[in-house]
Amino acid sequence: MVSSPAVRRLTGLDAARGIALFGMMSTHIFPLYVPGTAEPSWIALLFTGRASALFAVVAGIGLALLTGGSAPHRAGVLSQDRRGIAVRALIIASVGLVLGGVETNIAIILFHYGILFLLALPFLGLRVPVLAAWAAGWLLLSPVAAFLLRPWIEGTLNPPSLDGNPVWEHFLEPAALLADVFVTGYYPALQWLSYLLIGVVIGRLDLARLGVQAALILGGAAAAVAAKAASGYLLGPAGGLDALLQTPDGARYPLEAMLQVSVRRLDQTGSWWWLAVSTPHSGTPFDLLHTAGTAAAVTGICLLVTRRYRQLLLPLSAPGAMTLTLYSLHICVMSWVDQQEPVIDPAPVFWFQALVAVALGILFHRIHARGPLELIASGAAQAARSGGHPASRPDRR
Template sequence: MRRIVGLDTARGLAVLGMVAAHVGPDDTWRTVPPGGFAQLADGRPSALFVVLAGVGLALLSGGDRPVVGTRLVQARLRVLVRAALLVVLGAALVELGTPVVVILVVYGGMFAAGTLALRWPRPVVVTAAVAVALLGPVVRPWFDAFPVVAERPLDPLTVLVGHYYPAIVWMSYVLTGLAVGRSDLRSPRVHAWLAGLGAGLVLLGHGGAAALTAALGRRTDLTTAEPHSASPFEVAGNTGTALLVLAVCLAVGVRWPRALAPVSATGALALTAYVGHLLVIAALGTGVVWSPTTAGWLWFTGVIVVACWAWRTWVGRGPLEWVLHVVSTRAADVAPDALPPRTDPAGPASPAAGEGEVAGATTAQGQTSERAQDPSAERR
């Protein structure tokens, strides 16, 4: 299946947003926009990544024409193998000890959970996404009495209700992406729908939170839209932002794909770029995170874009993306040996049924993190 330039571009923007969140300059003192431009990279890129993960689930299982039977089983196996590899990689990255909250373990868990919804009709997927967004934030406080240790990324409780990326809430983003991926992503009508829905959700999330806070005279855990608050309003706002970005990228990608090449190449190598930048942070030390500079951020951004663009142009699939593709494809036996051609007395031999490959696209991304306000906390 041909890669969709707009999807890779959106993924590339999410990678660059992650870089800004980790090593970008701190301008939270600004009042325009509120909280500074650094606020824009706090929470939103990671939500965009997870929405795109849901889109990837859809593409790996047939896109707007979902596969069935053996191909569905193979698609699920591909997803599960990729998820397992991401969990292992995420746990290894945590061991680097960088002041960054690595999302890959939670991401892999949600990616695997998404296989349960691959055959759900789109209205059911949308309903489930809304239900998780509304009920997840209400249920999550029930687990406050249980200890959640960020240093134990494989702890199921950390995955389910961890502070920054609680799967009990963030699964809404996966389901949203799955619903989007069941559409014709090259259709201008779909782009328009995504843009309109995204704008409405942004207004609902941020405008609704502001209005309700003003009416109550105070901000609560459920009425705030602050990054990583995991409230219904934050989920609505983040989902709307992700849909808007995706709509614009898809529309531009259809018309001017070459103009997007540097950023789309970055998105095509998203996992490699994510892991690579964490390795560089580990090598340079925590100062690059806690005392960031504009020059440092520009160097990170420039090197990532140029390196990804060059690799994509001259080599092709990224190294980590290649590993995920090869291991998951072989494990699922997506391209089985062809059966001998059937000899038909009435006509020429016909190819064996079942030949071909399940539709798919590389969807593994690392996730982002945002700066904490005090050095005792991690940047996520």
């Protein structure tokens, strides 16, 4: 995110961001259920929940690298880093608030993303064992906290969440805005901070080492499989699914199909068995562990592939280096697409945007330039970090 002489950018991380970008785009464009049925589409089964989690985990890795990577900065240097990250977070959140005013049915992640950056700041100076303990504890306990808070929020606040994406006007409803951002919204920061903390732990490792890359792949895959297996046991032989089918919304909707895609619109209160599901965006321990595991594995694969051939994943890494610009452009394009009559076939919509993203990414890569929004965020962050004086630091992302 900042420039300097010494350390080259890790293109594997950019490739992972590129996968996250295209995965999120696909879930915004293609139907999540097979038309006319309650069967999940392959897009939903492959990308829902995993793409956005990958985006957040890689963000945490980026924060770790901005603050020294495997040799963490301390004291005054870390304070400078935090200033720069805070300014970057405010710019990202502001872009999210602007995009929130665009007419779209997409849940825009950027405002929550910026808030997550700010929430991660106190953790950036921790030693790796302590940080890992915080990450594990947060992953296990934040869903319980959210489960306990949600009924109180819904019974106390009116409305308990925002009607749509956050916009500037919502600061006039601070209670609803806070509830939406931290607990009741599509990307609840209370649970999603787990992804950033896990990403910071990963970013404190020597990501250029083959052993670390292999550990990410094998460990991430094992965690993802274990989370699904444990959830399957609790919902199956342990009786969790039968209990959920007896809840009001479990009896009213096709719960078994929805558990594979999303249960966000269901009332997930009144039964502790809701914490046993691993449904995308459910924010349970099993959902967080599964999606964080897949994110770690994908990151490890991208790093492994690019360790000797840095340009091999260029169609992913080039757009992945300017995701803020391309994601924002995607939201604007989808706002126009969603208003067209008759409805446009999703396949050409996706491939047109994907090819444009790859072309723009490669163009900016060839001319050694940042995306416009990345340039603004990076410049402001660097100015804040250096107190208005020129400074340089390595860019290892």
